Amino acid sequence: MDRxxxxxxxxTLAVDCIIFGFNDNRLEVLLVHRGFEPEKDxxxxxxxxxGNHENLDDAAHRVLKDLSGLEDVYxxxxxxxxxxxxxxxxxxxxxTYSALILKEKYNKELIEEYRAEWFPIDELPDLIFDHKDxxxxxxxxLQRRVRTFPIVFNLLPEKFTLPxxxxxxxxxxxxxxxxxxxxxxxxxxxxxxxxNEKDMSESKKGAFLYRFDEKKYNKTKNFTI
Amino acid sequence: MDRxxxxxxxxTLAVDCIIFGFNDNRLEVLLVHRGFEPEKDxxxxxxxxxGNHENLDDAAHRVLKDLSGLEDVYxxxxxxxxxxxxxxxxxxxxxTYSALILKEKYNKELIEEYRAEWFPIDELPDLIFDHKDxxxxxxxxLQRRVRTFPIVFNLLPEKFTLPxxxxxxxxxxxxxxxxxxxxxxxxxxxxxxxxNEKDMSESKKGAFLYRFDEKKYNKTKNFTI
DNA sequence: TCAAAAGTGTTTAGGATACACCCATGA
DNA sequence: TCATGGGTGTATCCTAAACACTTTTGA
Numbered sequence: 001m002d003r004x005x006x007x008x009x010x011x012t013l014a015v016d017c018i019i020f021g022f023n024d025n026r027l028e029v030l031l032v033h034r035g036f037e038p039e040k041d042x043x044x045x046x047x048x049x050x051g052n053h054e055n056l057d058d059a060a061h062r063v064l065k066d067l068s069g070l071e072d073v074y075x076x077x078x079x080x081x082x083x084x085x086x087x088x089x090x091x092x093x094x095x096t097y098s099a100l101i102l103k104e105k106y107n108k109e110l111i112e113e114y115r116a117e118w119f120p121i122d123e124l125p126d127l128i129f130d131h132k133d134x135x136x137x138x139x140x141x142l143q144r145r146v147r148t149f150p151i152v153f154n155l156l157p158e159k160f161t162l163p164x165x166x167x168x169x170x171x172x173x174x175x176x177x178x179x180x181x182x183x184x185x186x187x188x189x190x191x192x193x194x195x196n197e198k199d200m201s202e203s204k205k206g207a208f209l210y211r212f213d214e215k216k217y218n219k220t221k222n223f224t225i
Numbered sequence: 226m227d228r229x230x231x232x233x234x235x236x237t238l239a240v241d242c243i244i245f246g247f248n249d250n251r252l253e254v255l256l257v258h259r260g261f262e263p264e265k266d267x268x269x270x271x272x273x274x275x276g277n278h279e280n281l282d283d284a285a286h287r288v289l290k291d292l293s294g295l296e297d298v299y300x301x302x303x304x305x306x307x308x309x310x311x312x313x314x315x316x317x318x319x320x321t322y323s324a325l326i327l328k329e330k331y332n333k334e335l336i337e338e339y340r341a342e343w344f345p346i347d348e349l350p351d352l353i354f355d356h357k358d359x360x361x362x363x364x365x366x367l368q369r370r371v372r373t374f375p376i377v378f379n380l381l382p383e384k385f386t387l388p389x390x391x392x393x394x395x396x397x398x399x400x401x402x403x404x405x406x407x408x409x410x411x412x413x414x415x416x417x418x419x420x421n422e423k424d425m426s427e428s429k430k431g432a433f434l435y436r437f438d439e440k441k442y443n444k445t446k447n448f449t450i
Numbered sequence: 451t452c453a454a455a456a457g458t459g460t461t462t463a464g465g466a467t468a469c470a471c472c473c474a475t476g477a
Numbered sequence: 478t479c480a481t482g483g484g485t486g487t488a489t490c491c492t493a494a495a496c497a498c499t500t501t502t503g504a
Contacts, residue, residue, distance in 0.1 A: 010277050013236050013307075013318055052235050052316060056307020080305045080320045082238075082281020093238055093281060095305045163483070180485070181467065203482040204475040388456070405458070406494065428455040430501040 014094040015060045016047035016131065018078065018138035019068070021103045022155040025164075026120045027171035029135055030101075032067070033115035034128065038089055044128045045135070046116070047094065060097035067114055069107030074100045074154040076145070078138045086130045098138040100154035122174065139172075146172055150191070150223050153212040161199050161207035162186065169225060189223065191216035239319040240285045241272035241356065243303065243363035244293070246328045247380040250389075251345045252396035254360055255326075257292070258340035259353065263314055269353045270360070271341070272319065285322035292339055294332030299325045299379040301370070303363045311355045323363040325379035347399065364397075371397055375416070375448050378437040386424050386432035387411065394450060414448065416441035 019030040031043045048063040050056060057077070065071055078096040086092070103118075119125060121139055124132065146152050152168055153160075166182050186192055191213045198206035217223070244255040256268045273288040275281060282302070290296055303321040311317070328343075344350060346364055349357065371377050377393055378385075391407050411417055416438045423431035442448070 008277070009237055009274055011238050011275060012234055013238060049234055050236060050307070050318070052233070053309050055309050056305065056318060059307075077304055079302055080281065082275070082284075082320065084278050084280050091277060093275070095307065161483090178468075179483090180469085183484080184486090185466095200475095204477080205473070205481080205483050206475080207483060386456090403494075403496085404456090405496085408457080409459090410493095428501090429503045430454085430456050432456060 010091065012090065012092045013050045013056075014047050014092050015050060015056065015063055016045040016094050016096050016134055017060060017064050017067075017075075018045060018096060018098045018135055019064065020098060020100050020138075020142065020155065021118060022168050022171065023103050023118055025167040025171065027168070028118040028120050029124065030067075030111070030116050030118055031125070031127070033117070035115060039128045042128050043119075043125045043131075045096075045131050046114070056095060057097075060095075060099075064097075064099050064101075067110060067116060068101060069110050070101055070105060074151060076141070078134070078141050081130055081134060083130070088129075094134075096134045096138060098142060100151060102155065102157065104157060121171075143172055147225050148223060150212065150217055159195060159197070159199075159209040159211055161202070161209055163202070163207050165210070185225065191220070235316065237315065237317045238275045238281075239272050239317050240275060240281065240288055241270040241319050241321050241359055242285060242289050242292075242300075243270060243321060243323045243360055244289065245323060245325050245363075245367065245380065246343060247393050247396065248328050248343055250392040250396065252380075252393070253343040253345050254349065255292075255336070255341050255343055256350070256352070258342070260340060264353045267353050268344075268350045268356075270321075270356045271339070281320060282322075285320075285324075289322075289324050289326075292335060292341060293326060294335050295326055295330060299376060301366070303359070303366050306355055306359060308355070313354075319359075321359045321363060323367060325376060327380065327382060329382060346396075368397055372450050373448060375437065375442055384420060384422070384424075384434040384436055386427070386434055388427070388432050390435070410450065416445070 021028050021030060030046070032046050034040055034042055034044055046063055046067045048059065048066070050059040054062070057075070060075055061071070061073065064073055064075065075097045078098050080093060080095040082093040084091065121135070124135060127135070146169070152165070152172070155168060156164060162183060165186075166177060166179065169182070170177055193211045193213050195209045195211060197209045199209055200206040246253050246255060255271070257271050259265055259267055259269055271288055271292045273284065273291070275284040279287070282300070285300055286296070286298065289298055289300065300322045303323050305318060305320045307318040309316065346360070349360060352360070371394070377390070377397070380393060381389060387408060390411075391402060391404065394407070395401055418436045418438050420434045420436060422434045424434055425431040
């Protein structure tokens with residue numbers, strides 16, 4: 001391997017987080033409002049630089065914790081954006097991570113400090129640099145992943161209803177699904193445990209609550225939507 | 226975004242290439258033999274550092290060209306490996322790219338210079354650092370991608386036979402496929418053009434040659450294996 | 451003439467889709 | 478009593494999978 005480049009290399013490595021949440025039956029992304037120059041008063045992803053002795057994955061978790069106060073969050077690396085001029089001010093290569101968080105759990109004060117706000121994925125504001133591409137590639141990856149892995153439960157509380165779950169998938173795929181076919185498929189998955197409780201907050205009749213049983217899932221691991 | 230880390234950041238950014246070739250009806254990876262310390266005489270992926278003003282994608286193409294002499298090669302970013310101690314000698318974060326090349330076209334002298342050799346993907350030698358993980362994640366990605374995109378034709382000459390094509394898919398999936406079902410599916414794809422020539426080199430009867438018609442593919446873009 | 455690879459159809463099973471009405475309840 | 482959202486079953490289509498024999502020809 002040629003050492004020439006390394007000795008004079010001046011590239012900064014960053015991570016950017018695409019933070020997804022399911023709020024009011026819509027899939028949303030948490031964006032921060034830049035309070036400093038350059039690009040002051042525009043919106044961007046939450047990001048940060050990677051520490052010299054910090055694992056890349058850990059940097060993403062740290063950045064997320066700084067903003068949300070959350071630890072143990074479900075995160076996946078998406079891809080690395082490395083165009084030489086993607087940031088017009090300095091050479092920064094950024095690896096993106098998508099995070100699935102629960103609106104109820106994050107730290108509201110921290111989020112206000114960063115002037116962060118939720119945006120539905122089909123109503124994104126103008127974003128700095130290539131952050132719009134980052135969000136879009138994270139959405140596409142999420143759409144692929146949720147078909148074969150039961151990761152959507154990271155976006156729902158411990159107990160949730162089937163109408164909620166369907167709305168969540170619809171929000172991710174950005175398309176409506178047939179209620180009966182959807183439930184028929186779920187009925188074949190025994191790791192979705194029906195509880196003897198109803199959620200009465202969204203309808204008069206009330207909807208039964210369910211729970212995702214990870215142990216049962218791990219036994220079979222067959223899942224597709 | 227916090228600038229603290231950036232000012233003292235000392236991380237080197239590299240690219241590593243997983244170079245796939247289809248040789249003797251097997252899917253193989255091109256590896257280089259390290260002629261220098263550390264880790265002298267072990268095998269590794271072809272890699273290199275990213276230039277200060279070089280796009281990340283361009284760095285991968287440059288590294289591939291240095292080894293193979295090839296330009297205009299089909300390459301995809303796979304993922305970025307960023308564990309702090311993945312390279313025990315220095316802090317290097319590496320983004321991997323997979324390349325699909327044609328054995329007939331590459332520059333043999335260059336490859337000999339690097340003491341590179343082809344290895345079937347199920348008979349990999351011991352590799353330095355996390356290069357084995359890199360190869361495996363590239364294979365998994367390739368397996369997913371070839372199901373929905375007609376990228377395998379980058380691994381075949383302009384004209385190829387259906388038995389060849391099937392062997393290639395079998396090599397990628399590492400499993401045998403039913404000849405009749407395979408051909409039935411291909412028959413529905415009109416961008417696979419049958420020629421009036423036969424390849425007589427692999428059988429007495431000879432097998433008809435086909436050509437991938439990119440223009441026809443772009444009209445419909447429906448493809449799944 | 452025979453060995454070796456190329457080529458060719460049909461049947462079956464399972465999953466995906468389309469589709470409409472009753473139920474429970476609070477207001 | 479009615480408006481609102483929750484819950485349920487069947488028929489059809491299509492794709493995936495299983496499966497065996499004939500053809501060609503050089504050695």
